[in-house]
Amino acid sequence: MTDAIPVITVDGPSGVGKGTISQLLARKLGWHFLDSGALYRLTALAALRHGLALDDEAAVANIARNLDVEFLTAEDSDVRIFLEKQDVSSDIRTEKAGNSASKVAALPAVREALLQRQRDFAEPPGVIADGRDMGTTVFPQATRKFFLTASPAVRAERRYKQLKEKGLDATLHSLIEEIEQRDERDRSRRASPLRPADDAVIIDTSVKSIDEVLDEVLSHCGEIVR
Numbered sequence: 198m199t200d201a202i203p204v205i206t207v208d209g210p211s212g213v214g215k216g217t218i219s220q221l222l223a224r225k226l227g228w229h230f231l232d233s234g235a236l237y238r239l240t241a242l243a244a245l246r247h248g249l250a251l252d253d254e255a256a257v258a259n260i261a262r263n264l265d266v267e268f269l270t271a272e273d274s275d276v277r278i279f280l281e282k283q284d285v286s287s288d289i290r291t292e293k294a295g296n297s298a299s300k301v302a303a304l305p306a307v308r309e310a311l312l313q314r315q316r317d318f319a320e321p322p323g324v325i326a327d328g329r330d331m332g333t334t335v336f337p338q339a340t341r342k343f344f345l346t347a348s349p350a351v352r353a354e355r356r357y358k359q360l361k362e363k364g365l366d367a368t369l370h371s372l373i374e375e376i377e378q379r380d381e382r383d384r385s386r387r388a389s390p391l392r393p394a395d396d397a398v399i400i401d402t403s404v405k406s407i408d409e410v411l412d413e414v415l416s417h418c419g420e421i422v423r
Protein backbone atom coordinates (compact mmCIF):
# COMPACT_ATOMS: atom_id res chain seq x y z
CA MET A 198 0.00 0.00 0.00
CA THR A 199 2.71 2.50 1.02
CA ASP A 200 4.65 1.59 -2.16
CA ALA A 201 2.33 3.71 -4.28
CA ILE A 202 2.54 6.75 -2.02
CA PRO A 203 5.67 8.89 -2.29
CA VAL A 204 7.83 8.83 0.83
CA ILE A 205 10.91 10.93 1.55
CA THR A 206 12.89 9.76 4.57
CA VAL A 207 15.15 12.04 6.61
CA ASP A 208 17.25 10.14 9.15
CA GLY A 209 20.16 11.00 11.41
CA PRO A 210 21.09 11.63 15.04
CA SER A 211 19.61 14.48 17.11
CA GLY A 212 20.68 18.06 16.49
CA VAL A 213 21.50 17.70 12.78
CA GLY A 214 18.49 19.76 11.69
CA LYS A 215 16.32 16.83 10.56
CA GLY A 216 13.15 18.05 12.23
CA THR A 217 13.44 21.55 10.79
CA ILE A 218 14.28 20.33 7.29
CA SER A 219 11.53 17.69 7.34
CA GLN A 220 8.88 20.15 8.46
CA LEU A 221 9.92 22.75 5.87
CA LEU A 222 9.87 20.09 3.20
CA ALA A 223 6.43 18.84 4.28
CA ARG A 224 5.06 22.39 4.24
CA LYS A 225 6.62 23.19 0.88
CA LEU A 226 5.25 20.05 -0.77
CA GLY A 227 1.95 20.00 1.16
CA TRP A 228 2.74 16.45 2.33
CA HIS A 229 2.15 14.76 5.67
CA PHE A 230 4.87 14.79 8.30
CA LEU A 231 5.85 11.84 10.49
CA ASP A 232 7.84 12.82 13.59
CA SER A 233 8.75 9.26 14.60
CA GLY A 234 10.90 10.44 17.51
CA ALA A 235 7.74 11.93 19.04
CA LEU A 236 6.18 8.45 19.11
CA TYR A 237 9.16 7.08 21.09
CA ARG A 238 9.06 10.12 23.38
CA LEU A 239 5.31 9.65 23.91
CA THR A 240 5.78 5.97 24.66
CA ALA A 241 8.45 6.78 27.26
CA LEU A 242 6.34 9.51 28.82
CA ALA A 243 3.26 7.29 28.98
CA ALA A 244 5.32 4.45 30.50
CA LEU A 245 6.73 6.77 33.18
CA ARG A 246 3.28 8.19 33.93
CA HIS A 247 1.91 4.68 34.33
CA GLY A 248 4.73 3.88 36.76
CA LEU A 249 6.49 1.34 34.53
CA ALA A 250 10.21 0.56 34.50
CA LEU A 251 11.62 1.65 31.13
CA ASP A 252 13.25 -1.75 30.62
CA ASP A 253 10.05 -3.72 31.16
CA GLU A 254 9.84 -4.66 27.48
CA ALA A 255 6.44 -6.37 27.40
CA ALA A 256 4.72 -3.67 29.46
CA VAL A 257 6.27 -0.76 27.54
CA ALA A 258 5.44 -2.44 24.20
CA ASN A 259 1.87 -2.74 25.39
CA ILE A 260 1.83 0.99 26.13
CA ALA A 261 3.28 1.67 22.65
CA ARG A 262 0.63 -0.48 20.96
CA ASN A 263 -2.20 1.27 22.76
CA LEU A 264 -0.89 4.85 22.76
CA ASP A 265 -3.79 7.27 22.94
CA VAL A 266 -2.22 10.11 20.99
CA GLU A 267 -3.45 12.91 18.77
CA PHE A 268 -1.45 15.28 16.60
CA LEU A 269 -3.41 18.50 16.05
CA THR A 270 -2.23 21.24 13.70
CA ALA A 271 -2.99 24.66 15.16
CA GLU A 272 -3.78 27.70 12.98
CA ASP A 273 -0.19 28.93 13.13
CA SER A 274 0.67 25.46 11.70
CA ASP A 275 2.31 24.50 14.97
CA VAL A 276 1.58 20.86 15.82
CA ARG A 277 0.20 20.23 19.32
CA ILE A 278 0.56 16.71 20.67
CA PHE A 279 -1.97 15.18 23.06
CA LEU A 280 -1.34 12.08 25.14
CA GLU A 281 -4.37 10.62 26.84
CA LYS A 282 -6.19 13.92 26.04
CA GLN A 283 -3.50 16.01 27.76
CA ASP A 284 -1.31 18.50 25.84
CA VAL A 285 2.25 17.16 26.24
CA SER A 286 3.85 19.20 23.42
CA SER A 287 6.46 20.69 25.79
CA ASP A 288 6.79 17.72 28.15
CA ILE A 289 8.01 15.41 25.39
CA ARG A 290 10.77 17.82 24.31
CA THR A 291 12.75 17.76 27.54
CA GLU A 292 16.15 16.04 27.66
CA LYS A 293 14.72 13.57 30.18
CA ALA A 294 12.00 12.58 27.70
CA GLY A 295 14.63 12.27 24.94
CA ASN A 296 16.85 10.03 27.01
CA SER A 297 13.93 7.93 28.18
CA ALA A 298 12.80 7.65 24.54
CA SER A 299 16.23 6.39 23.55
CA LYS A 300 15.96 3.69 26.26
CA VAL A 301 12.54 2.40 25.20
CA ALA A 302 13.60 2.67 21.53
CA ALA A 303 16.26 0.02 22.20
CA LEU A 304 13.56 -2.57 22.97
CA PRO A 305 12.66 -4.64 19.86
CA ALA A 306 9.06 -5.26 20.97
CA VAL A 307 8.51 -1.51 21.34
CA ARG A 308 9.87 -0.84 17.82
CA GLU A 309 7.66 -3.58 16.46
CA ALA A 310 4.63 -2.13 18.25
CA LEU A 311 5.18 1.28 16.64
CA LEU A 312 5.92 0.01 13.14
CA GLN A 313 2.41 -0.01 11.67
CA ARG A 314 1.47 3.23 13.37
CA GLN A 315 4.40 4.89 11.58
CA ARG A 316 3.54 3.31 8.22
CA ASP A 317 -0.02 4.59 8.55
CA PHE A 318 1.31 8.13 8.12
CA ALA A 319 1.94 7.33 4.44
CA GLU A 320 -1.17 8.90 2.97
CA PRO A 321 -1.62 10.80 -0.30
CA PRO A 322 -0.16 13.07 -1.52
CA GLY A 323 2.96 11.84 0.32
CA VAL A 324 4.85 11.82 3.61
CA ILE A 325 8.12 13.18 4.91
CA ALA A 326 9.35 10.73 7.56
CA ASP A 327 11.80 12.03 10.15
CA GLY A 328 13.70 9.61 12.40
CA ARG A 329 16.54 7.14 12.82
CA ASP A 330 15.38 4.12 10.82
CA MET A 331 12.89 5.55 8.35
CA GLY A 332 14.97 4.62 5.30
CA THR A 333 16.27 1.31 6.67
CA THR A 334 13.27 -0.28 8.42
CA VAL A 335 10.02 1.67 8.33
CA PHE A 336 10.04 2.74 4.66
CA PRO A 337 12.75 0.67 2.92
CA GLN A 338 11.00 1.37 -0.44
CA ALA A 339 11.03 5.17 0.06
CA THR A 340 11.20 7.34 -3.04
CA ARG A 341 14.17 9.34 -1.72
CA LYS A 342 16.30 8.84 1.39
CA PHE A 343 18.47 11.37 3.20
CA PHE A 344 20.80 10.92 6.16
CA LEU A 345 21.91 14.13 7.88
CA THR A 346 25.04 14.34 10.03
CA ALA A 347 26.93 17.07 11.95
CA SER A 348 29.76 17.16 14.46
CA PRO A 349 28.74 16.50 18.12
CA ALA A 350 29.88 20.01 19.17
CA VAL A 351 27.70 21.69 16.55
CA ARG A 352 24.75 19.49 17.46
CA ALA A 353 25.05 20.21 21.17
CA GLU A 354 25.24 23.95 20.42
CA ARG A 355 22.06 23.79 18.30
CA ARG A 356 20.23 21.75 20.93
CA TYR A 357 21.31 24.23 23.60
CA LYS A 358 19.85 27.15 21.61
CA GLN A 359 16.60 25.28 20.91
CA LEU A 360 16.10 24.41 24.56
CA LYS A 361 16.90 27.93 25.75
CA GLU A 362 14.44 29.39 23.23
CA LYS A 363 11.76 27.12 24.66
CA GLY A 364 12.69 28.27 28.17
CA LEU A 365 13.94 24.79 29.10
CA ASP A 366 16.93 24.27 31.32
CA ALA A 367 20.24 22.88 30.01
CA THR A 368 24.03 23.24 30.14
CA LEU A 369 26.22 22.82 27.08
CA HIS A 370 28.55 20.41 28.87
CA SER A 371 25.79 18.06 29.97
CA LEU A 372 24.21 18.24 26.50
CA ILE A 373 27.42 17.09 24.77
CA GLU A 374 27.66 14.18 27.20
CA GLU A 375 24.01 13.25 26.78
CA ILE A 376 24.22 13.49 22.99
CA GLU A 377 27.23 11.19 22.90
CA GLN A 378 25.59 8.66 25.22
CA ARG A 379 22.32 8.74 23.29
CA ASP A 380 24.15 8.34 19.94
CA GLU A 381 26.07 5.40 21.29
CA ARG A 382 22.88 3.73 22.51
CA ASP A 383 21.02 4.44 19.24
CA ARG A 384 23.92 3.17 17.09
CA SER A 385 24.77 0.06 19.05
CA ARG A 386 21.28 -1.34 19.68
CA ARG A 387 20.47 -4.58 17.89
CA ALA A 388 17.02 -3.56 16.67
CA SER A 389 17.15 -1.02 13.81
CA PRO A 390 20.36 0.76 14.84
CA LEU A 391 20.97 4.32 13.69
CA ARG A 392 22.74 4.03 10.34
CA PRO A 393 22.29 5.40 6.82
CA ALA A 394 20.39 3.24 4.33
CA ASP A 395 22.68 2.03 1.53
CA ASP A 396 20.81 4.20 -0.94
CA ALA A 397 20.62 7.34 1.25
CA VAL A 398 22.12 10.68 0.25
CA ILE A 399 24.37 11.75 3.15
CA ILE A 400 24.52 15.47 3.94
CA ASP A 401 26.87 16.97 6.55
CA THR A 402 25.01 19.99 7.93
CA SER A 403 27.80 21.22 10.29
CA VAL A 404 28.62 24.36 8.30
CA LYS A 405 25.46 24.71 6.23
CA SER A 406 22.47 26.99 6.78
CA ILE A 407 18.96 25.54 6.84
CA ASP A 408 18.29 27.03 3.39
CA GLU A 409 21.42 25.44 1.98
CA VAL A 410 20.46 22.02 3.33
CA LEU A 411 16.90 22.40 2.06
CA ASP A 412 18.17 23.38 -1.42
CA GLU A 413 20.50 20.39 -1.45
CA VAL A 414 17.69 18.03 -0.44
CA LEU A 415 15.37 19.50 -3.09
CA SER A 416 18.06 19.20 -5.74
CA HIS A 417 17.99 15.42 -5.18
CA CYS A 418 14.21 15.19 -5.33
CA GLY A 419 13.89 16.14 -9.01
CA GLU A 420 10.60 15.24 -10.60
CA ILE A 421 8.94 14.24 -7.28
CA VAL A 422 8.74 17.88 -6.24
CA ARG A 423 8.35 19.20 -9.81
Ligand code: DC
Pocket residue numbers: 211233234235237238295298299302303327328329330331379383
Ligand atom coordinates in the same frame (compact mmCIF):
# COMPACT_ATOMS: atom_id res chain seq x y z
O1 DC B 1 14.45 12.47 17.22
P1 DC B 1 14.19 12.47 18.70
O2 DC B 1 15.27 13.14 19.48
O3 DC B 1 12.84 13.03 19.03
O4 DC B 1 14.17 10.93 19.14
C1 DC B 1 14.14 10.52 20.49
C2 DC B 1 14.73 9.12 20.65
O5 DC B 1 13.88 8.19 20.00
C3 DC B 1 16.12 8.93 20.03
O6 DC B 1 17.14 8.96 20.99
C4 DC B 1 16.07 7.56 19.43
C5 DC B 1 14.63 7.22 19.32
N1 DC B 1 14.17 7.10 17.93
C6 DC B 1 14.36 5.90 17.31
O7 DC B 1 14.98 4.99 17.88
N2 DC B 1 13.88 5.69 16.06
C7 DC B 1 13.25 6.68 15.41
N3 DC B 1 12.77 6.46 14.18
C8 DC B 1 13.08 7.94 16.02
C9 DC B 1 13.56 8.13 17.29
